[in-house]
Structures are given as structure tokens and as C-alpha cells.
Amino acid sequence: MSLVSLPSAVYHKQVMEEHAPALIASGTRRLLAAPDRALREVRREHVEAIVKAVDSLGRRVLEKADRERKNEILSLEVTLLCLNSAFMERKIQGIKGLNQIIKTSKMGNVQLAGKALVEWMQTHGVFDVLFGAKKSHIQIIQRSDEVLRLLLTEDMLSDELLAQIWSLTRADVFRNEVFKLITDCSYFFNQHHLDFIYDRIQKDVPVERLGMEEFTCLSELGKYAKDRSGGFQEKVASFFWGLIISPDTRNTELLDNCI
Numbered sequence: 001m002s003l004v005s006l007p008s009a010v011y012h013k014q015v016m017e018e019h020a021p022a023l024i025a026s027g028t029r030r031l032l033a034a035p036d037r038a039l040r041e042v043r044r045e046h047v048e049a050i051v052k053a054v055d056s057l058g059r060r061v062l063e064k065a066d067r068e069r070k071n072e073i074l075s076l077e078v079t080l081l082c083l084n085s086a087f088m089e090r091k092i093q094g095i096k097g098l099n100q101i102i103k104t105s106k107m108g109n110v111q112l113a114g115k116a117l118v119e120w121m122q123t124h125g126v127f128d129v130l131f132g133a134k135k136s137h138i139q140i141i142q143r144s145d146e147v148l149r150l151l152l153t154e155d156m157l158s159d160e161l162l163a164q165i166w167s168l169t170r171a172d173v174f175r176n177e178v179f180k181l182i183t184d185c186s187y188f189f190n191q192h193h194l195d196f197i198y199d200r201i202q203k204d205v206p207v208e209r210l211g212m213e214e215f216t217c218l219s220e221l222g223k224y225a226k227d228r229s230g231g232f233q234e235k236v237a238s239f240f241w242g243l244i245i246s247p248d249t250r251n252t253e254l255l256d257n258c259i
Helices: 013-032 036-040 044-061 064-083 088-106 114-123 126-131 145-153 159-170 172-184 191-204 212-223 231-245 252-258
Strands: none
Touching (some): 013 064, 044 064
16 A cells, blocks of 8 residues: 555546546545454554555545544544554554543644544444443543543533443452543533532442542542532541541541541
8 A cells, every 4th residue: 555655646647537446435435444453563654654655545535624524533443443443552553542632632623533433432332432341441431531531522421321331340450540531530520520520439339448539539539510509529538537537447548537
């Protein structure tokens, strides 16, 4: 693809109109249909070169808006292909690629940005890959802050998806990273999200199992709560006081910080 696309600017227009669409379709189809093992053996730079080659060919035969949209979608499809891989190296490539797409979308000059980008991810099952208990991985959760921040800034974090993310805390392998993810994005949560997280910590976690993860999470959420009446902060302070006087609180570090 690169060999054909590099000199594409000097090809005659008639030659491009005759052959470029078929080359674009073939390159795209073969990339997205590549077996997982074959994808693993291809370097990241080679995958990116194919995407770039498709874009270069499209510059001669497609309208700018159409070409840019197709290229954005192809980049997203490649990230999803990588995220669904059975190989961790490719999964990490996928989440890094998705984060870069999100960062680029914030700079403008792209068609799939904001709510449209979130809707594409919803339609194509990206969130189930990132936050599904059977599909996710600790290294994916560690790199999902850009995704969660996008959902929050676009006010598109549904109660169902928040509950799915929270459910990962039940597994010890995910627990710390999910709390860190929530804490890192604490500034962007809406009040009903805060109430959900508070209720889940209060109801789901026995006092004797509470640790610094819960303390740090609630402290940061309380710091940035949008409730101007101070009701949420008071609720968090009352919760911490309850831990101080409870005979079941066993974590001395937690007690010291509550005090």
C-alpha cells in the first residue's frame, strides 16, 4: 500500500479514478479482516502506514469531508480491532490509539468528536471491551481516564455504564485501579454520579474492608462536588466520623486520615 500510495500525487487523474477506489477498499478490507495472530506479528508502525496510505490515495479521489470522515472511522475501527485482540500488546496499542483520537478530537477539525464520538463507541461496543468484567484487563483500566473524562464532559456517562464500571471493584484485580480511575476524573463527575458512588461505598463495602482507596476517592469527590449547599461534603464528613467511632474500623491509616 505504501509503495503505491507514496507517488499518488503524480499519478494521472484518470488512473487514480480507475484504480484508487479498489485499492482503498482492498487495503481497508484486508486490514480489518486480518487474523488476530497475524495482527500480532505486524509492527504498530506498519498498521499506521496502511491507514496513512489509504488516506493518501483518498486525497485524489474523495471530497475532503468524505475522506476525513472515512479516515477517522478507519482509525477507530483499527483501535477496536486491537482492543478485541487476545494479545496484550495489541490491546494496549488499541487503548493508546483511542486516547489519541480523543485528544485530537478536542482540538477540533474532526467530524467525529464529542457526542458523535461517544455514540460511535456505544454503537460498536467499545465500552463493553473497556469495562466488561470478562473482556477488560488491568492495563486497559489504567489507561481509560481519557475515555471516562470524555463521557463526563459530554454528560454521556449513563447510570448503567457507571454501574458496570463500579462492578469491577468487586474483583480484587481491578479494585484499586477503578478507584484510581474515578479519583483521577473526580473533577468532572455530576452530582448524581457522586451520590451513586457514595451509596455503593456505604452499602457494598463492609466497614472492616474499607481502606485508603475509598477514603481518597470520597475525599476527592467531595472536594469537587457541584452541590453548592455543601450537602455532599457533609455526608462524606459524617461517613468519615462514623468510621472513627466504629469498633469495626481496622485500618489504622484510614482512621488517621479520617481524623
